[in-house]
Amino acid sequence: MQFFLGIGAILFCIGLGIVLTKRQAVMWLVGIELMLNAANINMVVFSKLYDPTNQLFALFVMVIAVAEACIILALLLMLYKQHKHTNIDQLNELKH
Amino acid sequence: MELIHSLWLLLLMPLAWGILLLVQPFARARVDGVVSVVLYGGLSMAGWLLLRSTGQVPGTVIELPVHWQLLKTYSVNSGIYIDYPTAWMVFIVGLVGSCVALYSCRYMQEETHRSRYFAYLSLFVFAMLGIVLVRDLLLIYVGWELVGLCSYLLIGFWHERSEARRAALQAFVTNRLGDAAFVVGIGACLLLTGSTDLLQMQQTLPWWAALCLFGGTMGKSAQFPLHFWLPDAMAGPTPASALIHAATMVAAGVYLLFRLHPLFPDSTLLVIAGLALITILWSALLACVQKDMKRVLAYSTVSQLGYMILAIALHNPAGGFAHLLTHAFFKAGLFLSVGAVIYYLHHWQEKKGLHFDAQNMFLTGGWARRALWLAIPYGILAAALAGFPLTAGALSKENIIMSVWASHARFGQVAYYLGSGAILGALLTAFYMGRQTGLIWLRPAPPEQAAAFPAQPHATFIIPLALLSVGSLWFWWSPNPMSLEAGAIWQRLKAPEASLPHAIGYLTSAGALFMFALGAWLYGFSPKGKTAHNEPYLQPLARLLYRFCCLQDRVIRYLMDVAKPNEQTESIWLQDRLTAWGLKLCRAAHQFDSKGIDRLINGLGKITVVAAHVIAWTDRQIVDGMVKAIVGMARLAAYIGSRLQSGILQEYAWIAIVALALIVLGVAI
Structure with a gap:
């Protein structure tokens, strides 16, 4: 079981690393998805170990991840149409 | 509401009248003057009645207490109290006030802002009554400052003249100096005795606290070294000078010392007596060389205040207080009579379109022959100031001189020095009054001034002068x-051990008569061959030598005529020589005051400026520095904090992660 927890932790770190280092919004999406999946693996492990109802959270997360991916992809498309790029650092019009 | 509560009207009525006049000036009608006269007359009547009721039984005090809880642990008795000296002060303030107001009706007739003048007078009277009626030093200080303010307003009444503005400012600032010390003294009283109530403080103060309290007196009563503002205050209207010099302003300082001196240690009182003696002699000497007739009187006021303070400092409060009262009569009267001369000269000058200094004694003369009705009151008042027998001034001044001599029982040898100085001062007083009498009244008038003399007396001038000069005779004061x-004041207020050497008093009187005659002779009569107006302007000592030389010249010439007629040059050389020496000697004193004192004051001013710079530096560098350091730290923190909010999402994410990691780490540990 610790093996699967380790996979979850590694996946989470990779996702975090992507979010903290990459400039592209699409890569952020990938990183977030990875982190969500890391969490999912943890949920599954804990449901096996302690309480099977934890699987419910895993299902929730998958649904939310899908919905989120849909919305973010739509947003990214619109952003790309407007700016011809999806570089996060340059998207600062609201700040100024 | 009992009848006794109407005593509050003593304070409220002058205040209300003053405010009314300020708010609603009477442009044309003479209401302001007439109501003022009636009001102050009423005050003096009330004072007289109070005097009757407090004078019967020793120690009678009428009290109207009002407790004002200032702090939880400290309350001020802000009520009024009236005992024998207070009743005297109310009487004298009212009487001098009504005389001055009546006189001002004519003197200030043509002023456009006459109502404002009467308003200031009324507020002045209110402030002075405030000082004498309240019993707590804190409240006395309020009246004290109001008196200072009113004197500023009155001295600077003709504010279009630059010297009036300057004199007003000088008087105000000089008084601030004394008042600063006074505030420190009040604080010391509160700290050391736990009370500022005049009637409750019993315990002797340390010397520094006593000196601080005396600082207030020094400023208000123009004692050396803060004496110079009073002669300069002559820039104000003459009746206002009379009020300031007689009853309201300068009396406040003496009155305060009169109340406080039992708390002072003997060493401080000796210092005060020494300062008073310096004041007496210095200002008397200066009065001998003045040209301005009002300035002579101003210096004489300073000198007489010195007498009062000398007496009180040497534990003769009765003599000092009596001199305060008699001085109020004759000094107010002298100012009013000299003011009348100035008034007529001024009007004549305006009619003729001439421009000369109407206050210069050397430019006029002969008033005794043309205006006898002015000369008689002046004569009585001047005699009272000079200390002639049968006048009130002689009674009180000689009492002071005798008590100073008698105080050697308590103070030892130094009393003799002080006593000799006081006698010298009395002789000088007689001399400069004789000089003024000679110059203004006795010597022949300049021929072109014949038209300057009034045809008939004005009642508004005569009545106050008559009142004041009758008051300056002896029988009111002592049988x-x-x-x-034998007088009531001495009986009520005397120090317990009092036996006075009367011979000294008689000798002083005789000396005063002689010195007065000498002054009048030197300045009122000219030697043969000279008229009053081609004799050179000389200071007293020089003039004395000059006269002596004239006599000697005649003697020598007579001898020469008998012996050898060709050696006259010798005596002329001697005469020139002596006059020059005398001139130098006399000018030295004058120079010292006009230059030396100014330099001293400038030096003090410079020290103050340096101290101010030092304080400013500490203020800027240390006090401000602390504030600036705090501001700087806040700014630094804000800078660091604002760096965190870069607007770059990934940095926020970093911060969130690091923070989370730290929290997790903290929980884990």
Whole structure:
């Protein structure tokens, strides 16, 4: 079981690393998805170990991840149409 | 509401009248003057009645207490109290006030802002009554400052003249100096005795606290070294000068010392007596060389205040207080009579379109022959100031001189020095009054001034002068014309161990008569061959030598005529020589005051400026520095904090992660 927890932790770190280092919004999406999946693996492990109802959270997360991916992809498309790029650092019009 | 509560009207009525006049000036009608006269007359009547009721039984005090809880642990008795000296002060303030107001009706007739003048007078009277009626030093200080303010307003009444503005400012600032010390003294009283109530403080103060309290007196009563503002205050209207010099302003300082001196240690009182003696002699000497007739009187006021303070400092409060009262009569009267001369000269000058200094004694003369009705009151008042027998001034001044001599029982040898100085001062007083009498009244008038003399007396001038000069005779004060000891004031207020050397008093009187005659002779009569107006302007000592030389010249010439007629040059050389020496000697004193004192004051001013710079530096560098350091730290923190909010999402994410990691780490540990 610790093996699967380790996979979850590694996946989470990779996702975090992507979010903290990459400039592209699409890569952020990938990183977030990875982190969500890391969490999912943890949920599954804990449901096996302690309480099977934890699987419910895993299902929730998958649904939310899908919905989120849909919305973010739509947003990214619109952003790309407007700016011809999806570089996060340059998207600062609201700040100024 | 009992009848006794109407005593509050003593304070409220002058205040209300003053405010009314300020708010609603009477442009044309003479209401302001007439109501003022009636009001102050009423005050003096009330004072007289109070005097009757407090004078019967020793120690009678009428009290109207009002407790004002200032702090939880400290309350001020802000009520009024009236005992024998207070009743005297109310009487004298009212009387001098009504005389001055009546006189001002004519003197200030043509002023456009006459109502404002009467308003200031009324507020002045209110402030002075405030000082004498309240019993707590904190409240006395309020009246004290109001008196200072009113004197500023009155001295600077003709504010279009630059010297009036300057004199007003000088008087105000000089008084601030004294008042600063006074505030420190009040604080010391509160700290050391736990009370500022005049009637409750019993315990002797340390010397520094006593000196601080005396600082207030020094400023208000123009004692050396803060004496110079009073002669300069002559820039104000003459009746206002009379009020300031007689009853309201300068009396406040003496009155305060009168109340406080039992708390002072003997060493401080000796210092005060020494300062008073310096004041007496210095200002008397200066009065001998003045040209301005009002300035002579101003210096004489400073000198007489010195007498009062000398007496009180040497534990003779009765003599000092009596001199305060008699001085109020004759000094107010002298100012009013000299003011009348100035008034007529000024009007004549305006009619003729001439421009000369109407206050210069050397430019006029002969008033005794043309205006006898002015000369008689002046004569009585001047005699009272000079200390002639049968006058009130002689009673009180000789009492002071005798008590100073008698105080050697308590103070030892130094009393003799002080006593000799006081006698010298009395002789000088007689001399400069004789000089003024000679110059203004006795010597022949300049021929072109014949038209300057009034055809008939004005009642508004005569009535106050008559009142004040009758008051300056002896019988009001003591049935015995040669001694104050038979009088009521002495009986009520005397120090317990009092036996006075009367011979000294008689000698001083005789000396005063001689010196007065000498002054009048030197300045009122000219030697043969000279008229009053081609004799050179000379200071007293020089003039004395000059006269002596004239006599000697005649003697020598007579001898020469008998012996050898060709050696006259010798005596002329001697005469020139002596006059030059005398001139130098006399000018030295004058120079010292006009230059030396100014330099001293400038030096003090410079020290103050340096101290101010030092304080400013500490203020800027240390006090401000602390504030600036705090501001700087806040700014630094804000800078660091604002760096965190870069607007770059990934940095926020970093911060969130690091923070989370730290929290997790903290929980884990």
